[in-house]
Amino acid sequence: MTLLMTERFTGNFTQQDPIPEEAIAAAVEVMRHGRIHRYNLAGDEQGDTALLEQEFAQIMGAKYCLAVASGGYALATALRAIGVGQGDKVLTNAFTLAPVPGAIASVGGTPIYVGVTEDLTIDLEDLAAKAQDAKVLMLSHMRGHLCDMDRLMEICTAAGVTVIEDCAHTMGASWNGTLSGRHGLIGCYSCQTYKHVNSGEGGLLITDDAEVAARAIMLSGSYMLYSRHLAAPEPEVFERVKYDTPNISGRMDNLRAAILRPQLRDLNTQVDRWNERYRTLEAGLRDTPGLTVIERPEAEVYVGSSIQFLLLDWSPEAVQEVLTRCGARGVELKWFGVPEPVAFTSRYDSWRYAPAQSLPDSDRILAGIIDMRVPLTFSLEDCALIARIIRAEVSAVWQAQGADG
Numbered sequence: 001m002t003l004l005m006t007e008r009f010t011g012n013f014t015q016q017d018p019i020p021e022e023a024i025a026a027a028v029e030v031m032r033h034g035r036i037h038r039y040n041l042a043g044d045e046q047g048d049t050a051l052l053e054q055e056f057a058q059i060m061g062a063k064y065c066l067a068v069a070s071g072g073y074a075l076a077t078a079l080r081a082i083g084v085g086q087g088d089k090v091l092t093n094a095f096t097l098a099p100v101p102g103a104i105a106s107v108g109g110t111p112i113y114v115g116v117t118e119d120l121t122i123d124l125e126d127l128a129a130k131a132q133d134a135k136v137l138m139l140s141h142m143r144g145h146l147c148d149m150d151r152l153m154e155i156c157t158a159a160g161v162t163v164i165e166d167c168a169h170t171m172g173a174s175w176n177g178t179l180s181g182r183h184g185l186i187g188c189y190s191c192q193t194y195k196h197v198n199s200g201e202g203g204l205l206i207t208d209d210a211e212v213a214a215r216a217i218m219l220s221g222s223y224m225l226y227s228r229h230l231a232a233p234e235p236e237v238f239e240r241v242k243y244d245t246p247n248i249s250g251r252m253d254n255l256r257a258a259i260l261r262p263q264l265r266d267l268n269t270q271v272d273r274w275n276e277r278y279r280t281l282e283a284g285l286r287d288t289p290g291l292t293v294i295e296r297p298e299a300e301v302y303v304g305s306s307i308q309f310l311l312l313d314w315s316p317e318a319v320q321e322v323l324t325r326c327g328a329r330g331v332e333l334k335w336f337g338v339p340e341p342v343a344f345t346s347r348y349d350s351w352r353y354a355p356a357q358s359l360p361d362s363d364r365i366l367a368g369i370i371d372m373r374v375p376l377t378f379s380l381e382d383c384a385l386i387a388r389i390i391r392a393e394v395s396a397v398w399q400a401q402g403a404d405g
């Protein structure tokens with residue numbers, strides 16, 4: 001008993017895997033030749049950025065792909081490419097991270113928040129009720145939880161709402177056999193260090209719509225060099241958009257693309273490694289009194305690069321007590337209920353550039369969401385240990401609460 005109580009985790013919650021040797025070699029090659037800008041090509045060279053786009057389009061079964069400077073840039077580019085501008089309302093998740101409402105604000109749009117359910121997905125009833133209020137939904141698959149995408153697309157199609165998917169946490173995931181990012185008009189991905197492939201910074205955008213793709217490429221800063229793209233529409237499409245699409249530089253470069261290409265080839269292996277860790281954590285947390293595990297639907301293939309659970313209807317003091325006690329044993333948990341934004345975590349009421357909105361049902365859920373990253377540097381033993389620590393501390397605080405009445 002005493003031994004269990006004093007178990008500590010000493011690993012690092014932000015340490016990702018190193019870059020694979022093959023990717024390091026590819027990066028060194030780019031540095032040796034020095035042609036890092038994507039359009040700086042020698043002879044009939046295609047360039048790592050264009051090849052990355054071609055390969056990602058193929059993996060995703062998309063006609064077109066554009067690599068850009070960040071996931072947030074991909075989201076803003078998607079909005080611009082479909083003509084969202086000053087004063088336009090855009091539906092989005094109340095439960096997401098700051099770059100999502102930020103992308104909407106960056107084009108002068110106004111985020112309209114849709115609530116979150118206890119499954120941590122977008123509330124489809126709330127969406128149906130608000131679908132008439134906007135022409136676009138920027139859907140964030142926050143922390144990798146996919147809603148019933150078939151139902152969501154039905155609601156949006158019926159209301160004439162265009163769907164842009166934020167797949168920052170769902171690269172490699174799918175719903176009912178359709179890859180995440182392939183339901184909506186545009187799918188956006190992040191290649192930032194904390195996501196599923198790592199080039200430090202970077203983003204990808206995919207679509208089957210030729211005009212959207214051409215606009216996105218022009219927007220990203222292609223000048224008139226779009227013919228150097230390998231996952232782009234025909235030149236005729238660019239002819240139609242090139243005079244009225246501004247250049248808002250945000251390109252990817254060959255160095256980052258070179259690092260990403262081998263990682264994309266390994267994506268499915270990495271997904272399996274994340275999910276083994278996720279399932280170990282989930283099994284260790286299941287049936288802890290006071291703690292709600294998020295059940296994953298049958299139709300969902302997820303990527304367990306992070307895990308969430310709920311301490312639903314707990315007092316803020318008790319939640320804080322759990323966080324403090326876990327922290328003292330080396331387990332870093334994040335809490336979406338904390339009133340002030342901390343590190344990467346913030347809540348919709350902290351994004352004060354948007355009009356204040358009231359979502360009491362979501363507030364109750366957000367107040368109970370505990371979040372933890374699952375880096376691949378954790379072993380399965382680490383995951384089992386972390387789950388034991390959380391379980392012990394949640395149980396201890398839960399029992400003390402009961403004792404207090």
Ligand SMILES: *Cc1c(COP(=O)(O)O)cnc(C)c1O
Binds near residue numbers: 100
């Ligand atoms: C990381 C993230 C983004 C943006 O990606 P960046 O590459 O950091 O700009 C967008 N949405 C969510 C939910 C994210 O976590």
